[in-house]
Structure formats: C-alpha cells, structure tokens
Amino acid sequence: MQAIVCQPTTAPMLFSTEGMVGVIFLLTVALVFTGAVIAVNAQRLVRAVAGLAICFTGLAGVYYFLLSPFLAMMQLLIYVGAVSILIAFGIMMATPEEKDGAGMKNRSLLAGPLAASVGALMFASLTVLALKTQWQVFPRQGTFDIKAVGMALLTTHSLVFELISIVLLLAIIGALVLAQRGRN
C-alpha cells in the first residue's frame, strides 16, 4: 500500500464499489458525530454512556478504514464491551436519584456558551493546523497485518508489552483496594 496523503483520483460513481465504500465511510463518521453529540449533551448520564458506546462503535469503523481490522476489533472489545459497561455499572452504583438535569445544575448561565466557544476554538485551530501543514511522507517499509504487530510486540516493543501488563495488574489491585476501603 503506497503512502499517499490524499489520492487525487477521479471521483467514483455513487453505485460503484468505491462509491459504496465512500458512502459507508460517511455513515461511520456520522455515527461518530451522533454518538459524541449524545454523550456530551444528554441530560441523563445513562444516555451519555449509550452515546459513548455509539461513538466508539463508529470509531471502530474508522479504524477499519485506517487498514487495521485488529484495532477495530480491540476498540469494540475494550471500549464498547468493557469501558462503557464499567461506566454504566458505576452510574448504577453511585448516582443518587436521577433528577431531571442532574449533572447540569448549579452552573452559571455563561458556562454553556463559554464551554462551547472553547471547544469550537480548539476544533477550528486544530482543523486549520491539520489542513495547512505540509506533511512529509516517508517510504513505507513494513506491513499492516496482525502478524507484524504480534512480532513487534514480542521483539522490538516488548518493553511496552510488559509495561501494559504491569499497569493493568496495578490498576486491578488499586481498584479493588480503593473500592473496598470504608465499606461497613
């Protein structure tokens, strides 16, 4: 696969294979956008978690388009399958009665527009940066497949592999200790 920043090919027809791939990509991006809007704006936290799951499902599709089916599957397993469920359990155990607009109370009138302008400023500046920069393409040496990822994890990047496992072990023990403290 050649590294091309933006392929200058002619536009595909809508009802060809490439056209349908483009349509599916647009649907995936729409899923990401919809999920993010729901997750940030929902009044009830359970709906926000549902938005998170929708957004990360779409993001798994985006990873698939970035030529990494392995990470798409990991995204579905870890984020949609584990993290969203974990947050849902946290809401069940630690949210008092769900009032309307819980989580949005007590805030000053300016907080919403101010936060929106901060987010819009971030988005605008990052977009300008992404579109204006001349990216430098290096010649490709490796491949994308899962076999190469596994080989690299056990040879070149074995330290990362060990670090991940230690971090996860410490997180498990730490979560148990923290959640058990003061339980009586």
Next chain:
Amino acid sequence: MQLLNLYNCLSTYLVIGALLFSFGIYGMVVRRTVIGMLISSEFILAAASTNFMAFNRFLAPDPVVGQIFTLMIMAIAAAEAAIAISIMIAVYRNYKTIDTDDLVDLQG
C-alpha cells in the same frame, strides 16, 4: 463526487480527531458530575488514538508502531476508567454525592 473519496485523505481523519477532542474539552467544562467528566476524558483519549492511527496509515515508515501506540492508549484508558470508577464509588460512600460542586473539602 469528491465527498465519496474522503476516506483516502489524511486530513479527514485529522478533522475527526479534532472533532472528538473538542467534544471532550466541551464535556469536561460543561459536565458537573465525575462520571460525565470521565466520559469526556474518554473522548480526548480517543482523539489522540485516532490521530496516531491516521499518521500511522498515511505517513509512518513502519505501520506497526502506531497500532502498538494505540493499543497502549486503549489499555491506559481502561485502567484509568477502572481506577476512576472505584475512586468515585469510594467518594460516593463518604459524601453521598458525585457532584463536583459538593466536593469542596480542600477548598480552604
């Protein structure tokens, strides 16, 4: 129809990452509960890994490195979510609330 060719462009994915990042920042500011802020922080992490994956796909010489970096980010995010939820449950036991406005013991 240039719209159907967007998935072959680096900047499309960078814009998606910027979008996720700005949603995360907006959520961090606007949410008043710890769980809401946790959800928003997941968006910021997802934006970072989207950028890594995009540069990995289009620019990097060895396309394995970005995937491993994204795997690392996913593991860190999972650990962070677990720790944050357990801290939140401990806080809820002591204060009976997870509203950030009520947790002001360190305010002096």
